[in-house]
Amino acid sequence: MLQLPDSPPCMKTLVSVDESYQLCRHLTAKYAKTFYLATLLMSKAKRQHIWAIYAWCRRTDELVDGPVATMTTPETLDIWELQLESIFAGRPVDSFDVALVDTLHQNPMDIQPFRDMIDGQRMDLYRSRYQTFNELYLYCYRVAGTVGLMSTAVMGVETSQNSTPWNQNKQPYIPTEEAIALGIASQLTNILRDVGEDARRGRIYIPQEDLARFNYTEQDLLKGVVDERWRALMRFQIARTRQFYAKAEKGISHLSADARLPVWAALMHYSRILKVIERNDYDVFNQRAYVPKLQKLGTLPVAWLRAQVL
Structure with a gap:
């Protein structure tokens, strides 16, 4: 049964939430310049959450397209998926995860799109x-x-269109x-x-x-x-x-x-x-x-x- 590898004691201290968001910001600015410029037009909260999501996606992609891609195996992606499950359970494994845990806490979402993205990386393996x-x-x-x-x-x-009495029970699109x-x-x-x-x-x-x-x-x-x-x-x-x-x-x-x-x-x-x-x-x-x-x-x-x- 696959398990997340134990981290050495010196690696168990993770950064603060604010520091984690800054890590995600730097990564987004470095690798997605056009996308990063667009995020600067968002509110501070939303842009930080988008940075956290992008950072996870980028790191997932790097497993098959980055410097360590030659060492990536199906088991590597299985372990990455276990780390994802830990994130959704509120237990960050590394410093980048801290921001994503906070993002998921404030913006509940389904884990399936994240799993699907890992499956996309599996396709690139073979x-x-x-x-x-x-x-x-x-x-x-x-x-x-x-x-x-x-x-x-x-x-x-947008929910304002549902504010009229005859639309109050209508779900937003x-x-x-x-x-x-x-x-x-x-x-x-x-x-x-x-x-x-x-x-x-x-x-x-x-x-x-x-x-x-x-x-x-x-x-x-x-x-x-x-x-x-x-x-x-x-x-x-x-x-x-x-x-x-x-x-x-x-x-x-x-x-x-x-x-x-x-x-x-x-x-x-x-x-x-x-x-x-x-x-x-x-x-x-x-x-x-x-x-x-x-x-x-x-x-x-x-x-x-x-x-x-x-």
Whole structure:
């Protein structure tokens, strides 16, 4: 029976809640610059909770994509899941966990999306190809759609529309599918931006059926061939990704008022990566698509307006 490894006595003293949130903040700022900028538009409490969630997700991802990935085994992820259960039981195992325990105390949520994310990392241990988009969708849901579910619990939903006497017994709409769609869109954007980097690690996330549809081979991708077949394939992938962004947009008005601006900002910032890919003539092998900070800041007025009227 698997058990969490005992920590040495010197490791059992954990940091305070405030210190733990600062650890999570630094990690978010370091690895998710666009996302971090969006969190700064939230209230202090909400941004800290989002940092705690992101830090757990990032550390989970690092198990299969980070510096120690070569040493990660299925048992590693089993132990990580045991640590997750400990967190949900209110028993932090390490200093990052302290903030997540506090977040869960103030924002009760289901453990299943967290388990699903670990299952997504398990997929990365044994899969480097996806035959169909349905298979890829499951992966994207597990590693990113789940983040939408976790975050919605912190964001909160709009309830003022139920304040009238005839609506008092009506349950507020919870934009679950839209939250998942935003996670899917973000992950698909990551996949398109990182095609070259993933290929160098032996991974191809673009579905095999899509490669075949445009007569573009796996060997072409591994060689970084950019021709009309590749451009047509990428236009197809980008169009599909934008459909998920469009679905996600429809759920933002259902979030609590103080959460709409940061979500709009994050969505607009991240979807702009697709425009950069297009501007780079779809060459994701030799150019990394990124949005300059000034352009990100330039979208804020539009994001603010959308948060008020949409």
